[in-house]
Amino acid sequence: MIQLDGKQLTIADMKAILYEDEKVEIAESARAAVEQSRLAVEQIVKHKKTVYGINTGFGKFSDVKIAGEDTRLLQLHLIRSHACGVGEPFSEIISRAMVVLRLNALLKGFSGIRLEVLERLAYMVNHRIHPVIPQQGSLGASGDLAPLSHLALVLVGEGFVWQDGKSAASTEVWREHQLQPIELEAKEGLALINGTQAMTAQGVVAYSEAEKLACDSEWIAAMTIEALRGITDAFHPAVHEARGYKEQIDVATRMREWLKDSELTTEQGELRVQDAYSLRCIPQIHGASWQVLNYVKEKLEIEMNAATDNPLIFDDGKTVISGGNFHGQPIAFAMDFLKIGMAELANVSERRIERLVNPHLNDGLPPFLSSEPGLQSGAMILQYAAASLVSENKTLAHPASVDSIPSSANQEDHVSMGTIGARHAYQIIKNCRKVLAIEAICAAQAIEYRGVDYMAPKLGGKWQDVRNVVPSIKKDRMFSQDIERLADYLCP
Structure with a gap:
């Protein structure tokens, strides 16, 4: 079992996870930072402080303010609209690497995402639930938006995963595992897709x-x-x-x-x-x-x-x-x-x-x-x-x-x-x-x-x-x- 804390993941660890099917777990030392960061986001929403990506639009829409009751919907719209990947999918091993790396980055505690979402990412690694992610469509800034959106869609039950070498609807997989899709809250969609994990995983x-x-x-x-x-x-x-x-x-x-x-x-x-x-x-x-x-x-x-x-x-x-x-x-x-x-x-x-x-x-x-x-x-x-x-x-x-x-x-x-x-x-x-x-x-x-x-x-x-x-x-x-x-x- 390899502990992830956002600080000390190595290539050797990744080889064990990718080629030897080593399991992962969230280090206790990372949990407090994640929870504190999430609390900060909730306070921003509560006090209606204007912060990019929490209660504003994205990119050129950063000056558009979003009403508090729409912050959840904003995150769902974000990952749906950004899931524009095209072409052949990444191999399953690269998809697995992407999930591991995104989880590890978010465990640093600077992103304001709930621990519940990160535990689901760890579950995906340990139960080999690997998103189907098209290879083409990323500019490499703002991060790997399109590939990571396909990863995030799986969490909300709208994407596809690898199953026996073929693509299967994530809703069916969550049903088999007796789990409900995640409902994203403020900033969480942005936290999931704004990163370099596609290029880094590859x-x-x-x-x-x-x-x-x-x-x-x-x-x-x-x-x-x-x-x-x-x-x-x-x-x-x-x-x-x-x-x-x-x-x-x-x-x-x-x-x-x-x-x-x-x-x-x-x-x-x-x-x-x-x-x-x-x-x-x-x-x-x-x-x-x-x-x-x-x-x-x-x-x-x-x-x-x-x-x-x-x-x-x-x-x-x-x-x-x-x-x-x-x-x-x-x-x-x-x-x-x-x-x-x-x-x-x-x-x-x-x-x-x-x-x-x-x-x-x-x-x-x-x-x-x-x-x-x-x-x-x-x-x-x-x-x-x-x-x-x-x-x-x-x-x-x-x-x-x-x-x-x-x-x-x-x-x-x-x-x-x-x-x-x-x-x-x-x-x-x-x-x-x-x-x-x-x-x-x-x-x-x-x-x-x-x-x-x-x-x-x-x-x-x-x-x-x-x-x-x-x-x-x-x-x-x-x-x-x-x-x-x-x-x-x-x-x-």
Whole structure:
């Protein structure tokens, strides 16, 4: 059981909740702050003090005062009107992440929402009630309004949830659980939807998969080193300590560990003086991507514990401030950076694939690793597929955060596009996984020509894992399924 208090949620906690079905509970330390914040909202309504989002309209309508008897209706109208998401829904795991992150943010006690609503969000996590949330439609400021409105609709019994992989009406689900939908009160609709949890949830899942893929890229690259009789001197610790980047040093260390006791690798001058950059510079290139991942993790863990709605309530209600913590710029930049870091892992992997299949570059291996060159094409089109994915990544890697379109009659005149960046980052990661799967297929096949018995012992186990998923290429076949199966193996 993971306790949520709005202050100390980590990526490791999120992995347990998302991938191991860990349950959550509201920390006792958070309850008092939530209740005090709610009391402040009730006092504002009682004394008819004008405060944005409690008794005013939203966005450009912020100057329109709302009568006290209409404050509940205002919140329902808000989430109905803002539920404008379109396109394919987020995966169920990202929807789950969104619920967890919104709950955690609201537990900070700055939002004026009732504890009853937050307990229902915790119930949704623990009973796997995951909203169906369309992916498209968020500008990333004022937060992820459209996606989070679809989440909020489930609470009031008007949205849809995932059930056995299909969409089901939330009213039916609440009936099955013998619970009534929530009736939102003053400020609660705004508190639920004014935040960055769509981009952050997608970012957390993207980061988790990217982290594993970065680890996998190293043993896959090490197999290619063996297949091409690469020079291990380039991984000597002195080289990397001379530059000083910790991530580069760490990659070089792990490469040495993967290649320890290999009889297929060479030393400089034995076959050639130096390797191509895609082999020789693995620590430098992969290490730089690890720098990106470390940056992204840091920003995500800050945002996961951030109050991102508006207005925020401080000093037991004495101070209510309309600010802009919903603006997704920090996560937008992080997601654009993640796109570049992962696209580069795919770029360099594709260059290694080319060296494995190109008879002018592969040090005597059969052309395209074909068992009958000419009659059988072997891995020729595997490289085509990798090149196509890499090219697609270059388009997706264009930074979403450099764009902005004004909204709400120019009241909201600069937006982050962070959710677009996060979605594109995830697509790049999926493409990168397929490229690395192709490299693993080609490297495993090439090693068969060199001699599996000569492999580094640690890598030999990985070669066997690949072979358990993708059989040896004895003759041409439909390789699409091989790529998909091995990509699935590389998933978390």
